[in-house]
Amino acid sequence: MKHDVINELNDDIVEVQQQNLIRLSQSAKQLPLKVGKIRSQWSGGYLSPFKGRGMEFDEVRPYQVGDEIRNLDWRVMARTGKPYTKMFREERERSVLLFVDLNVPMFFATQKAFKSVIASYAASLLAWSANFHGDRVGGLIFSEQQHIELRPKRGKKAVIQYIQQLAEHRAWADWSNNTDTIADDSNSTEQALFRLQHVTNPGSLIFMISDFRGLTEQAEQTVAQLAKHNDIVLLFIYDPIESELPPKGMYRVSNQDSSAFTLDTNNAKFRVQFHENFMSRKAHLVKLCQRYGMYFLPLCTQANILATLQTGLGVRRR
Known part of the structure; x- marks a missing residue:
């Protein structure tokens, strides 16, 4: 039976609670990272096995x-x-690194929960799963204003530390307090990837969890370097409205700073162009994965997080 992780855990919508992320440990037992293949919805089958431990x-x-x-x-x-x-x-253990994007564009939702919340839940599930399989857990959590590096360590304590840093990251307070973040999210992503290289050992499994709006050409080059000696999964987080506009009509939309504007979705040409832009961005990520031997896994904020990860990681249903 499929369970909706978000609804089971007190409906974290715009921020996350540390205790809720800790409680994901039980669900994570259903998410084995020892599977040899990751499924790609874009290739229509299974890609090559993980490079695996060193x-x-x-x-x-x-x-x-x-x-x-x-x-x-x-x-x-x-x-x-x-x-x-x-x-x-x-090697008896490997490093599982969780690269989580908490830039401003991730604090967005039209249904269910912010992309940042979904990303945090996915990262926590993966961290617990890695721990259950004896792997070291670490990574990097970043926003325009703060980068937190955690070198891979083994054990439950390492997962708790990661979750604590994730839940207490200043990005949540910046959003809640309407802090004016003037830093460029693309520059933030470039810096975060550069710093990720310093906590990554060859043979690691890296999950990059983001909407990838800050993925510049320079950032892609860094990703390509990381992909040479590591397994990388691009976990693409998106809101339903980013892929397709709501039914024709006039919609009042509010921003973080409480300003508002009207979204007119009646124009057919605009609707088509909007959808094509999203598909183009998605296709670019897929090609990037194909070029550098990475794995692509889309996760809609409306979807069941655990079930999506299970399917994406090749877990076969009985």
């Missing part, structure tokens, strides 16, 4: 037919005169 040297053994030449231990061969093969074992 490999560390274990021992050498005599060469056997079929061993890869690149794994031969030339130093041992020089010393013994016989071919030996290096044996590797999978």
